[in-house]
Amino acid sequence: MSLGQRVSSDNQLTRLLQIGVVLEELVESRAAHHLESLPPTERTAVDEAVRELLAEAATESADHRERLEALIEDLEAETVPYEEINALVDAQYGPPEDTDGVLYDQLANEETAYKFYDDLIEAIEASDAEFAIDRDRLLETLTEIREDEREGVEDVTEIMEQRA
Amino acid sequence: MNTADQYLKAIYLAQRIEEGPASTGTLADLLEVSPASVNEMVGKLEDRGFVDHEKYKGASLTDEGLERAHNALQTYCIIERFLANVLEVDEFRDEARALESVIDDTVAERLDTIIDRPSDCPDCFDPERDYCERLEVGPDGCAD
16 A cells, blocks of 8 residues: 555656546546437537537547657556447446536536546655656646646536526 | 555455454554554544554454445556456556555445446455455456
């Protein structure tokens, strides 16, 4: 058991970045599933803002995934292909009841991603380990992604407030 | 998972191993810390109402402590199962131990949406071998 939040090795860093990739793949896949899961009558009723939000979330997650994959590649490791995660989402997916359910799930996605990157950045900063990739580049990438996630939380919250 | 939750999880596992109160020595071994650190943290957990501590016997979880320990162990099971089944890591037990302090409960809950976890989790966790006895791969990551 390891007490204390710090990242102390390339292996540990790689695993955490791989988890980040999976979280992004989850967002991407769930966003796609949500849109497909809504019955046709509901689908037309979903206002344009929600549709746009889900599409943007999927695009942004794909971008984050690519940036994380570039770091992982430099650590000479591999990531789980999107298709595999999509298949796992398929197997366990329970569609939300309505549009509000979709938005709550999306909010949970964004908040979870933000918390993950925030903890990861803190754990890297708390460590004086030397990694096989440039620390500044690593922290810069993660900080930018965390900022996107923060904005994502705000975007979902805004739409939820408008619908309330 | 924060340090307090890691301690509560260790007390829960130690109680199962020892079939009684968790001794300081067992907790120090499980947590890889000194007995003095264990005593200090157990005192704090007692003040917070999570643990009852009896001198020369050891620490026992209160109902509130038990609930938190259960949640912490579930989070740990999610991490182990995710590493073994999704990332296909052979040394999933070692790596779960190294990662648990950095992975938050909310993150584990998201990962839980893609893993097939038994409904009676975490009762199927084997404290002696430090892994879920119903995990499809063996303790060393090889298929049974």
